[in-house]
Amino acid sequence: xxxxxxxxxxxxxxxxxxxxxxxxxxxxxxxxxxxxxxxxxxxxxxxxxxxxxxxxxxxxxxxxxxxxxxxxxxxxxxxxxxxxxxxxxxxxxxxxxxxxxxxxxxxxxxxxxxxxxxxxxxxxxxxxxxxxxxxxxxxxxxxxxxxxxxxxxxxxxxxxxxxxxxxxxxxxxxxxxxxxxxxxxxxxxxxxxxxxxxxxxxxxxxxxxxxxxxxxxxxxxxxxxxxxxxxxxxxxxxxxxxxxxxxxxxxxxxxxxxxxxxxxxxxxxxxxxxxxxxxxxxxxxxxxxxxxxxxxxxxxxxxxxxxxxxxxxxxxxxxxxxxxxxxxxxxxxxxxxxxxxxxxxxxxxxxxxxxxxxxxxxxxxxxxxxx
Numbered sequence: 001x002x003x004x005x006x007x008x009x010x011x012x013x014x015x016x017x018x019x020x021x022x023x024x025x026x027x028x029x030x031x032x033x034x035x036x037x038x039x040x041x042x043x044x045x046x047x048x049x050x051x052x053x054x055x056x057x058x059x060x061x062x063x064x065x066x067x068x069x070x071x072x073x074x075x076x077x078x079x080x081x082x083x084x085x086x087x088x089x090x091x092x093x094x095x096x097x098x099x100x101x102x103x104x105x106x107x108x109x110x111x112x113x114x115x116x117x118x119x120x121x122x123x124x125x126x127x128x129x130x131x132x133x134x135x136x137x138x139x140x141x142x143x144x145x146x147x148x149x150x151x152x153x154x155x156x157x158x159x160x161x162x163x164x165x166x167x168x169x170x171x172x173x174x175x176x177x178x179x180x181x182x183x184x185x186x187x188x189x190x191x192x193x194x195x196x197x198x199x200x201x202x203x204x205x206x207x208x209x210x211x212x213x214x215x216x217x218x219x220x221x222x223x224x225x226x227x228x229x230x231x232x233x234x235x236x237x238x239x240x241x242x243x244x245x246x247x248x249x250x251x252x253x254x255x256x257x258x259x260x261x262x263x264x265x266x267x268x269x270x271x272x273x274x275x276x277x278x279x280x281x282x283x284x285x286x287x288x289x290x291x292x293x294x295x296x297x298x299x300x301x302x303x304x305x306x307x308x309x310x311x312x313x314x315x316x317x318x319x320x321x322x323x324x325x326x327x328x329x330x331x332x333x334x335x336x337x338x339x340x341x342x343x344x345x346x347x348x349x350x351x352x353x354x355x356x357x358x359x360x361x362x363x364x365x366x367x368x369x370x371x
Contacts, residue, residue, distance in 0.1 A: 017263055020040055020255055020259040022252075023255060023256065024252060025222075025252045026048065026242025027042060027044060027241040027242055028256060029044040029164040029165055029239050030238045030257070030259060031172065031238075033235035035266055038165075038168075039236075039259070040260075041165065043164070044168075045146055045163050045164075046241070047162070048161060049218060049220045049221035050154060051217055052089070053216040053225075054149060054151070054152065054153065054160070056167070056174060056226060057135045057170060058121070060138060060174055061135055062105065064138075066101075066181075073105075074101070074102065076100050076101075077104070077119060078119075079093040080095065083115045083122065086118045087114060088114035088153050090113055091113040091115060091116055093113075093119060099119065103116075104116040105120075105184055107190060107197075110188075110190040111190065111197040114155070128153075132151060132152055135149045136148060139166070139170075144162065144166035146161065156220050164239040164241050168226070172237055174213065175212075185228070186204060186210070186212050188204050201225065203253055206250065207229065212226075212227070217249075222241075223240075223242075223246055223248065226239050229261075234261055235266075236260035263303055264300055264301070264303055265301055265304070267299055269297050269298065269311070272292075273294065273349055275290035276292040279319055281321060282318050282319065283321045284352040285352060285353045285354070286352050289323050291347060292347070292349050293344070299334070309335070309341065310336075313346065314331050315346070321353065322351075325348055325350050328345045328346070328347050329346055332344045332346055
């Protein structure tokens with residue numbers, strides 16, 4: 001897969017697809033949500049304070065708890081004293097009152113409410129510090145190599161950093177793993193105790209294709225956003241860090257999303273564990289074996305070029321049992337306008353044991369005549 005992406009990146013450059021212009025933020029990246037391919041970036045690994053974008057990881061951990069039935073959306077949790085005293089944006093929770101989990105999640109995603117964040121962190125792990133340990137473990141598991149969380153709220157603190165590339169990884173994980181909860185990230189407003197709070201993500205009003213995710217700001221890192229959008233079957237995630245104003249953050253994110261949709265196409269070529277081809281097999285308990293991909297295979301290419309992509313299947317010969325599931329047997333060779341686009345390994349989709357003595361003997365004869 002690495003070889004395929006390196007080849008593809010070279011081809012896109014050779015195809016003279018210009019990078020997006022007019023992006024003023026300190027760091028940014030635009031990725032294809034489905035495949036994870038990076039379409040363009042500027043200083044994507046620069047460590048910056050993520051501000052309340054931190055709460056995307058807070059919510060990711062909590063949604064994982066909900067999926068495992070360790071937490072329920074309709075459950076009520078008690079507001080601890082520490083939550084009511086938390087710095088940052090708030091929804092004015094009172095110590096000792098009980099609030100539903102789904103209400104607290106909306107408060108986090110719309111208002112960046114620190115009191116709601118600390119309430120949920122304490123309810124699940126006993127303290128914010130213990131919850132933050134889980135956040136960092138999840139970040140490491142996702143491959144967020146330049147991220148370290150010192151708190152669950154996003155308040156500025158030494159060593160509390162992330163990067164545009166890491167936050168794109170997190171945004172994709174939220175959308176991929178929790179599709180049933182995506183409406184949480186697109187809420188424009190939220191009302192609690194007679195007060196209405198409005199989402200600072202102006203993209204939700206500017207572009208009807210935007211599906212979330214969150215914005216943030218603090219004096220150290222400026223204005224930031226992780227924005228997702230879907231147009232037709234195409235999906236993109238843009239991250240902007242270090243913008244100088246709300247207007248610039250919104251404009252930069254929208255420019256990146258437009259660039260991602262206007263310049264590239266992503267298509268599902270082959271589904272995971274579905275045969276791309278069935279090939280002849282010798283000396284096995286079966287006479288053939290299906291080959292394909294262990295994961296969905298998405299192809300990203302310059303917009304309008306997908307119909308010109310050609311695929312050729314190349315297999316080793318002869319293929320002789322035993323065969324183990326996942327064993328590399330061939331490759332998919334891709335070209336665009338006759339130029340190499342990359343190779344992707346094809347693997348066996350199931351095990352095939354060695355045949356008995358008579359089956360092996362007969363296939364030995366077949367091998368003599370089939371070569």
